Amino acid sequence: xxxxxxxxxxxxxxxxxxxxxxxxxxxxxxxxxxxxxxxxxxxxxxxxxxxxxxxxxxxxxxxxxxxxxxxxxxxxxxxxxxxxxxxxxxxxxxxxxxxxxxxxxxxxxxxxxxxxxxxxxxxxxxxxxxxxxxxxxxxxxxxxxxxxxxxxxxxxxxxxxxxxxxxxxxxxxxxxxxxxxxxxxxxxxxxxxxxxxxxxxxxxxxxxxxxxxxxxxxxxxxxxxxxxxxxx
Amino acid sequence: xxxxxxxxxxxxxxxxxxxxxxxxxxxxxxxxxxxxxxxxxxxxxxxxxxxxxxxxxxxxxxxxxxxxxxxxxxxxxxxxxxxxxxxxxxxxxxxxxxxxxxxxxxxxxxxxxxxxxxxxxxxxxxxxxxxxxxxxxxxxxxxxxxxxxxxxxxxxxxxxxxxxxxxxxxxxxxxxxxxxxxxxxxxxxxxxxxxxxxxxxxxxxxxxxxxxxxxxxxxxxxxxxxxxxxxxxxxxxxxxxxxxxxxxxxxxxxxxxxxxxxxxxxxxxxxxxxxxxxxxxxxxxxxxxxxxxxxxxxxxxxxxxxxxxxxxxxxxxxxxxxxxxxxxxxxxxxxxxxxxxxxxxxxxxxxxxxxxxxxxxxxxxxxxxxxxxxxxxxxxxxxxxxxxxxxxxxxxxxxxxxxxxxxxxxxxxxxxxxxxxxxxx
Numbered sequence: 001x002x003x004x005x006x007x008x009x010x011x012x013x014x015x016x017x018x019x020x021x022x023x024x025x026x027x028x029x030x031x032x033x034x035x036x037x038x039x040x041x042x043x044x045x046x047x048x049x050x051x052x053x054x055x056x057x058x059x060x061x062x063x064x065x066x067x068x069x070x071x072x073x074x075x076x077x078x079x080x081x082x083x084x085x086x087x088x089x090x091x092x093x094x095x096x097x098x099x100x101x102x103x104x105x106x107x108x109x110x111x112x113x114x115x116x117x118x119x120x121x122x123x124x125x126x127x128x129x130x131x132x133x134x135x136x137x138x139x140x141x142x143x144x145x146x147x148x149x150x151x152x153x154x155x156x157x158x159x160x161x162x163x164x165x166x167x168x169x170x171x172x173x174x175x176x177x178x179x180x181x182x183x184x185x186x187x188x189x190x191x192x193x194x195x196x197x198x199x200x201x202x203x204x205x206x207x208x209x210x211x212x213x214x215x216x217x218x219x220x221x222x223x224x225x226x227x228x229x230x231x232x
Numbered sequence: 233x234x235x236x237x238x239x240x241x242x243x244x245x246x247x248x249x250x251x252x253x254x255x256x257x258x259x260x261x262x263x264x265x266x267x268x269x270x271x272x273x274x275x276x277x278x279x280x281x282x283x284x285x286x287x288x289x290x291x292x293x294x295x296x297x298x299x300x301x302x303x304x305x306x307x308x309x310x311x312x313x314x315x316x317x318x319x320x321x322x323x324x325x326x327x328x329x330x331x332x333x334x335x336x337x338x339x340x341x342x343x344x345x346x347x348x349x350x351x352x353x354x355x356x357x358x359x360x361x362x363x364x365x366x367x368x369x370x371x372x373x374x375x376x377x378x379x380x381x382x383x384x385x386x387x388x389x390x391x392x393x394x395x396x397x398x399x400x401x402x403x404x405x406x407x408x409x410x411x412x413x414x415x416x417x418x419x420x421x422x423x424x425x426x427x428x429x430x431x432x433x434x435x436x437x438x439x440x441x442x443x444x445x446x447x448x449x450x451x452x453x454x455x456x457x458x459x460x461x462x463x464x465x466x467x468x469x470x471x472x473x474x475x476x477x478x479x480x481x482x483x484x485x486x487x488x489x490x491x492x493x494x495x496x497x498x499x500x501x502x503x504x505x506x507x508x509x510x511x512x513x514x515x516x517x518x519x520x521x522x523x524x525x526x527x528x529x530x531x532x533x534x535x536x537x538x539x540x541x542x543x544x545x546x547x548x549x550x551x552x553x554x555x556x557x558x559x560x561x562x563x564x565x566x567x568x569x570x571x572x573x574x575x576x577x578x579x580x581x582x583x584x585x586x587x588x589x590x591x592x593x594x595x596x597x598x599x600x601x602x603x604x605x606x607x608x609x610x611x612x613x614x615x616x617x618x619x620x621x622x623x624x625x626x627x628x629x630x631x632x633x634x635x636x637x638x639x640x641x642x643x644x645x646x647x648x649x650x651x652x653x654x655x656x657x
Contacts, residue, residue: 085549100245110551
């Protein structure tokens, strides 16, 4: 199987005042199409930094990221934005919805950015919201939705452009256990039914258990790979 | 993102910050109204002054006087041949010479009246040069001009409107004339008897050729009294004012340099007009400072807005918004503020101009008599001039200023690092 997403020797160091903090110290990984990969590690292990680099939001100091065999280092800021828009969906711990927009408008936003007509993008947004089970909440603003519902909206937004890969940063980190479980199930279902590729960074063993593969990240290095396996 | 979406998103954003948006827009409104108010008032003032001056001057009559301002007076006055030469210049309809007699006093019985300007003219020619100003209220130019024919300006005959006329047609009037002599006191007074042939209508409009204070006697009579054939000035009529410049040049060419001056009312008016135009531009540029201040207000508020929305910008960038998209989103807001502010500003500007012209009209009430200002002169009222190109220009100018000042914060937003922006609390 060819790798959809590939990272080679990723290094990234942050400067905190005068102190240099190495976040990633040479991460190499591959994600195949249709896989559900968990990057598991305690907080401060560099999970979020890795996800930002994998999603083209941040540039590594060293190493390269390839998506569909194209290296991110060959792309300029505009082309990277285009890749994020068409090929990548992001899901964040704090949902990161625009508070002034309704669920529907939030979900529709990537299509608006992609110049899709309003009529078409609204249609598509409704369809995706139905898929995540929010068809009757779509005219509510984020403040009127529960945490779990907000995260469903965020997942719907990540899916609307039919991305090759969804990158999720602690998607259950801000939810109670039961709701978190529902979100995990939702992602798992999308993975199985639609063969949607997921890369999820988490320190929640529940998610990790559900992944096809678990990459253990510790101090900026991948320390081990486990096969997941608990099928729902 | 499509343009329509940019503007609908922008207006949505602005609606959420109603107070802030209205205050920012208010700045633009004030700036644009100040510009429009001053410009339209200035233009109105210019139009009024120009119209007033055109009334005061006969645009198609040139005045030739001896001497120039810089080279001093010409020693001699105009000879008969010179007057004839002037009348033969191309495009001259008619030229007539005037001999100025200066101060004279008129007596009738026990009544006396001083005349500021007594002039000796050829009545028929003079009437041809000034058909609109040499008009009679009583009598007229007699068919056969006698040596003792006298024509009085309106104000000469009615120095005080409340009192009865000084004289009527066919009345006999004694004129006391000062005649220069070669012996001390170098002037002698002589009395001549004249018969009033006509009384001029009130000119009403102020100006240099306001004959209300003039009295006229025949040129031939004056020549006999003063024993000279020369004259002091020549009035030249041209078929239309556009020809006045070229005719003036041709007349100047008849004389050696710096010997004479040709007064061209049209060029005088044009100069005053261009001065007023500069004043108008000056006023408008001062008003533009207000718009500049509004622009800085926009820059300020947009910078704050970018800071507040840092996280939102991070989200947009994460889901694939390009720098250009973010830039346009913020610019769309400044464009809307600029457009709305300028449109409202144009309307309030004209409103303000009308209010100001109402207040100002009180200051232009006539106060004293002068050649330009007679009690009959109506008070000067300034009507603000509405001009569509000006209004459109102001709207474009206002919007462009807003875009320019919005550019810095919008670029700042566009250049935010997505990861940093997402972390921003």
